[in-house]
Amino acid sequence: MSVGLVALLDDIAALAKVAAASLDDVAGQAAKAGAKAAGVVIDDAAVTPRYVVGFAAAREVPIVGRIAMGSLRNKLLILLPAALILSLLLPQAITPLLMVGGLYLCYEGAEKVLEMALPHAAHSHESELETVALDARSFEDQKVASAIKTDFILSAEIMAITLGAVPDASIGMQAIVLAVVGVGITIGVYGAVALIVKADDFGLMLTRFASPSTPGKIVRAIGRGIVLGMPWFLKALGIVGTAAMIWVGGGIVLHGLEHFGFGWPAHFVHDLSAAAEQAAGSAVGWLAGAAGSGVAGLILGGLMIPAMSHVVSPAWRQAKLQLKGA
Template sequence: MSGLLALLDDVAGIAKIAAASVDDISAHAAKAGSKAVGVVIDDAAVTPKYVHGFEASRELPIIWKIARGSIFNKLIILLPAALLMAAFAPWLVPYLLVLGGSYLCFEGAEKVAHVVLPHDDHSGGPDGSHDIGDPAHLEETKVKGAIKTDFILSAEIMTLALSTIEAPEVWIQAVVLALVAIGITALVYGAVALIVKMDDVGLWLTQVGKLSVTRAVGRGIVKGMPYVMKLLSIVGTAAMLWVGGSIIIHSLAQIGWHAPEEFIHHYAVIAEHAVSEQWQAAVLWLATAAMDFVVGLAWGLVLVPIVTKLVMPLFGGAKEAH
């Protein structure tokens, strides 16, 4: 009897440890996912362009192909690479984060420059060319291009996620990274699928709605989606610059250069103390985010001519504009 009680006690202890581990994994996954918000918004804002111009019946299959490629990128390539880096070269993480943050700043600043500065806008087929060619071949080309772009964004997401995991156990790191990979992929491509089909939903409501209100909602959706897409693009650009600047500032502090982070914190605290107590937390966050945004935009504008004039020609051409 005493042996059975001891066994039950051991089982209870194991259950408690397992429950604690699940809590740790959930907490780490939530923290890691929240850190990647800027990249997620960018991914969701960028991906719909890859299905633009194709038949409506091909939109969801194309998104599904890209989503599968994204999962492969994250789970098969990037997750093992992240675990190896955490085990053998953890010092490399902040440097990679600086690179990832710089990429976000470049992307955001390039979009700002694209709006502000005059440019030639050549449009044609779904890929931006005037020769549409074979739709099946074009679809394959667009999917491959989307998966390549996703690889860069996924690498940023996984590196950001890895940087937030404090648990030393490799299996917890692996589970957290896998949860982040699956969760963010489902979130991004689920949102993309919803976005690209919303105009079809609106059109369907206008055609089958029995009530005038239903038909009006459908018309509103159809008319409003272009504005939603534009708003999403603006929010995505702002998020890229804010998160990119924040990543760079915090990563530089991890590397050993604390001056930028201390400067931002100093003036954010001044702004915090300039308002009543009930608003201080919000003002502190807003002031920090605003300065991170300015840093991201400034650094991105520095990178735009360097990348477009020097780096891209070395790799065989210009990047496809988002």
């Protein structure tokens, strides 16, 4: 074998090793970033199923699919480039933008609480607003548009956490890690959501198990339990999703305020969590911290409701009139 060919093979082997190392690096960085974003991922999975409650079974998976595609567009076409541009040109803008997103989550959650507690007041508030979402030609379109809006905020938080996990990586590596985490989380979340919303159909299938034996009776009983329990489970998951929006949004705003030197609310929640953990364990400590962020989020969301009615919505209508007249 010629020396030149041996040298070429050595070069190819070296390139293969570099490529393998790069792939391992991407996988490791993506896993690290995904783990840090796990809390928001859980919230995203809890929030989404409430958007399919009340629809025919045949429309559940298509609706989840539409939301998933909107989520991918959010992450890959809008948030990924925006995150890279902000990281390069204006990194100081990331925290204020996240705080705006946190306020929106607080508002969405508080609006749902108002709808459960005072439906007439919630209806009055809704009538004062003019939608800023996609043009919705049906109730399903409205639900999908609302879900994609909420997903945008949660996805922005996921992408920001991911970017913060690889601050020293090259711009190319950051882009790859953001894309891997964005696609992986979207598939994981909406795959799980699709399984959740179709569980009742699986239960119905089990109830038709024909065997008269004892195992067959057990299978049918499990199926009946799933069919009867899933509507309650979905409602409970909707409540969890609303709570998740409030505590995640409140936590984002508190951490943002801490970044700008107004740290006592975040310190108070942290101290509360630490005291509860010391007294009763890590799980109770986490619950205390989530409750503290949730109270802050509910207060902020409650303040946002009149602000949306009397400031944001009128300003939006005026801006639309100005644009039409231009």
